[in-house]
Amino acid sequence: METEKSKVEEKLPDKTKHMSEWYDRVLLEAGIIDIRYGVKGFIVYMPYGMMIMKNIIKLYEEELEATGHKPVLFPVVIPEENLKKEAEHITGFESEVFWITHAGKNKLEERLALRPTSETAMYPIYSLWLTSYKDLPFKAYQTVAVYRYETKATRPLLRGREFLWIEAHDVFRTKEEAIRQTLEDKEIFYKVTYEKLGIPFIHVKREEFDKFPGAEDTYAFDTLLPDGKVLQIGTTHYLGQKFSRVFDVKFHDIDGSYKYGEQTCYGIGLSRILASILLIHGDSYGLILPFEIAPIQIVIIPIYKKDYDNEKINRYAREIEEILGEKYRVKLDLSEKTPGEKFYEYDLLGVPYRIEIGKKEVENNVVTIFRRDIRERKTVQLSQLTQYIEITKKEIVEVLRRRAEERLKNSYKGIENLDDLKKHSEEGYSLFEADFCDSEECADELKSITGGFEVRGIFLDKKVEEGSKCIMCGGPAKSRVLIAKAY
Numbered sequence: 233m234e235t236e237k238s239k240v241e242e243k244l245p246d247k248t249k250h251m252s253e254w255y256d257r258v259l260l261e262a263g264i265i266d267i268r269y270g271v272k273g274f275i276v277y278m279p280y281g282m283m284i285m286k287n288i289i290k291l292y293e294e295e296l297e298a299t300g301h302k303p304v305l306f307p308v309v310i311p312e313e314n315l316k317k318e319a320e321h322i323t324g325f326e327s328e329v330f331w332i333t334h335a336g337k338n339k340l341e342e343r344l345a346l347r348p349t350s351e352t353a354m355y356p357i358y359s360l361w362l363t364s365y366k367d368l369p370f371k372a373y374q375t376v377a378v379y380r381y382e383t384k385a386t387r388p389l390l391r392g393r394e395f396l397w398i399e400a401h402d403v404f405r406t407k408e409e410a411i412r413q414t415l416e417d418k419e420i421f422y423k424v425t426y427e428k429l430g431i432p433f434i435h436v437k438r439e440e441f442d443k444f445p446g447a448e449d450t451y452a453f454d455t456l457l458p459d460g461k462v463l464q465i466g467t468t469h470y471l472g473q474k475f476s477r478v479f480d481v482k483f484h485d486i487d488g489s490y491k492y493g494e495q496t497c498y499g500i501g502l503s504r505i506l507a508s509i510l511l512i513h514g515d516s517y518g519l520i521l522p523f524e525i526a527p528i529q530i531v532i533i534p535i536y537k538k539d540y541d542n543e544k545i546n547r548y549a550r551e552i553e554e555i556l557g558e559k560y561r562v563k564l565d566l567s568e569k570t571p572g573e574k575f576y577e578y579d580l581l582g583v584p585y586r587i588e589i590g591k592k593e594v595e596n597n598v599v600t601i602f603r604r605d606i607r608e609r610k611t612v613q614l615s616q617l618t619q620y621i622e623i624t625k626k627e628i629v630e631v632l633r634r635r636a637e638e639r640l641k642n643s644y645k646g647i648e649n650l651d652d653l654k655k656h657s658e659e660g661y662s663l664f665e666a667d668f669c670d671s672e673e674c675a676d677e678l679k680s681i682t683g684g685f686e687v688r689g690i691f692l693d694k695k696v697e698e699g700s701k702c703i704m705c706g707g708p709a710k711s712r713v714l715i716a717k718a719y
């Protein structure tokens with residue numbers, strides 16, 4: 233009893249100062265992830281974490297299907313010959329591939345790779361499926377785990393050797409259509425990540441030396457975590473004909489000629505998006521989940537009173553459960569735990585609404601309803617309850633998004649030299665904007681002298697002024713770039 237009581241009173245550490253400690257405790261205490269599987273970089277999704285994940289996946293899949301993507305499922309193994317066909321691609325992934333070399337007692341004649349990404353699994357089959365311009369555009373996606381032998385320190389959901397993602401692989405007749413797809417990918421990302429999950433992100437074009445191996449152009453979505461580091465949560469790539477020429481993805485065009493398909497691929501980093509939701513929205517009481525993805529959207533907690541017919545409270549609570557259960561994911565908690573213990577638990581789980589039912593509520597036909605995001609209690613007439621939730625449920629994600637966006641905005645600073653970078657990062661800024669020459673040497677040098685600041689990519693909507701100079705070498709600047717530390 234003593235330990236349970238102290239648990240109720242113990243708050244989580246301040247997320248901005250002790251993000252790692254906050255994160256580890258929340259992952260385990262809220263039942264998101266178990267890291268004790270025993271294989272480095274491989275984690276177990278616990279029931280509550282997986283329920284959140286499934287709700288996130290649904291949002292992206294709905295958007296992909298609304299834009300003409302069809303689901304597919306390709307094997308997890310890729311024959312070595314296929315993986316190695318596109319030269320830049322294999323050079324980029326070589327050191328990260330897990331290989332299957334044996335099956336039963338036999339050594340395999342050809343090694344099989346566990347997919348680090350699926351271009352080389354899918355496109356040989358695409359070349360069989362797509363024969364005519366009438367088959368195009370062809371848009372498909374799969375929601376799967378991929379495998380990369382990360383050598384950097386792994387962190388649950390942030391950097392793992394197995395992680396969940398959605399990958400979409402599209403083929404078009406023309407370059408224009410393919411380029412348009414990269415913009416549609418951004419739009420899909422905005423609609424779900426920003427609008428529905430409340431996670432703001434920065435859209436940049438990665439530098440030439442930082443592209444996806446085998447792509448013509450890579451566009452990335454980075455978000456800002458509370459510790460000031462950015463996290464790549466999605467990318468979309470214009471592949472051009474680089475893979476279609478290698479894998480023979482060609483089609484009979486209108487004029488009778490054979491042409492190679494114009495391709496794009498798109499990765500939505502589900503594990504990292506889940507991590508961002510936990511880290512960006514949470515507070516010292518635990519998670520705060522947007523209404524749409526919360527496994528429990530409303531919890532009902534009876535508060536009994538001595539010398540009162542508490543069965544009346546239970547009856548009233550069940551009535552409310554039934555009304556709300558028609559539309560929402562509702563839980564009535566009739567367990568033996570004290571109301572205080574229950575408050576603590578559902579705060580930790582990030583349940584958007586808590587309804588408290590006691591004598592006063594029963595006798596006045598009202599409910600006391602608590603909103604997790606703003607921590608406010610309100611008394612609402614039972615007859616108005618559904619309407620109240622319908623109106624306010626949208627406000628929750630707006631509140632979360634506004635908070636996140638404000639932090640992101642307040643972290644930005646334009647800089648002209650490395651002294652500025654040092655000074656402003658000591659003041660607490662973490663995202664910097666500067667003129668840059670786009671060379672890899674300058675990016676490497678920046679990273680080594682500043683202890684980890686990276687050129688994250690080019691702002692597409694910003695141009696350098698005439699005569700401006702690279703922040704590193706002083707040579708002519710070509711782009712305005714984002715500079716930040718990154719996961």
Ligand SMILES: [Zn+2]
Binds near residue numbers: 668669702703706707
């Ligand atoms: Zn330079």
